[in-house]
Ligand SMILES: [Zn+2]
């Protein structure tokens with residue numbers, strides 16, 4: 001593949017059937033966070049078949065890290081996540097989940113198939129001797145859930161040194177909100193920080209007919225809810241990006257009994273770390289209202305992941321790689337939203353960017369990520385594999401010069 005640059009495109013097209021088969025194999029065998037054992041075995045077997053990568057297994061749990069190096073040069077990390085979700089599939093595909101209550105509803109089956117495709121293409125490119133440096137494939141477990149210490153798969157892999165020596169990192173996420181062929185990029189913030197709050201409003205239980213002798217936490221709930229829902233509109237600048245959602249309220253056992261406590265849980269999302277901190281302060285203030293009415297509260301925050309901040313230099317690499325591929329893609333510049341992605345931990349540590357690949361199937365109603373109806377248009381698979389392989393190729397040939405430092409140095413962080 002030393003011919004025209006679109007040789008990467010042709011190679012990706014040639015792998016289309018295999019990628020489809022890999023994706024369907026994985027789709028039918030979804031495993032949730034920290035349980036990706038079969039998935040890990042499958043990935044390792046496919047990489048061993050290529051015969052070029054040095055594998056490390058069991059990184060961050062069930063993760064697979066695969067290195068391929070020739071000579072001195074930058075080290076490009078390519079990341080795919082591996083886990084499924086606790087969802088009962090209703091997508092109607094011909095290769096549905098064989099694991100009850102488990103489903104690849106976030107497209108991570110597609111991410112793995114695309115990275116395996118890129119691995120195949122890069123193996124061929126390295127064999128031709130056209131690349132100098134290395135690639136590191138990071139198959140990451142547990143993107144969707146944290147362990148007992150609050151660490152998701154990316155955080156755990158980082159603790160095990162998965163980014164040592166890495167010059168820059170690339171990742172893709174499928175995007176069912178855009179048609180196949182659209183590649184969505186955003187410089188800077190593209191996905192939000194994720195924090196959970198778990199609160200308990202503490203009153204004093206009693207008889208429903210004698211409320212004056214009790215401190216009713218259901219009554220105390222009302223001002224707290226109003227204050228929580230006012231945080232984004234009244235306490236955060238309209239120029240900033242934030243969400244506070246209360247997703248769970250629980251309290252009471254009978255119509256005529258005033259309970260002692262009401263539980264209130266929710267999620268907080270933001271782009272800017274200052275806003276992230278502000279939301280926490282304001283949630284605390286909202287709960288503290290109950291004290292002026294004779295109640296009390298307990299409140300705990302769980303910090304999950306920072307906001308995903310894409311490095312503009314790495315997005316320039318994506319744009320340059322796309323321009324070297326046939327014009328089957330269109331770039332759409334916009335942040336992805338207020339969802340979370342633990343690739344954010346990787347993007348904090350090295351220059352990195354996530355590209356969002358349109359994958360909306362034609363001829364069926366749109367279904368979002370994390371829904372039982374989710375499906376992806378498999379024509380996105382060769383596009384993603386080509387984008388990853390071509391981006392790595394351009395760095396390892398020097399066609400995309402790393403902006404600062406010699407080859408092997410780092411591009412600047414946004
Ligand atoms: Zn997800």
Ligand SMILES: [Zn+2]
Pocket residue numbers: 106107108143173
């Ligand atoms: Zn995902």
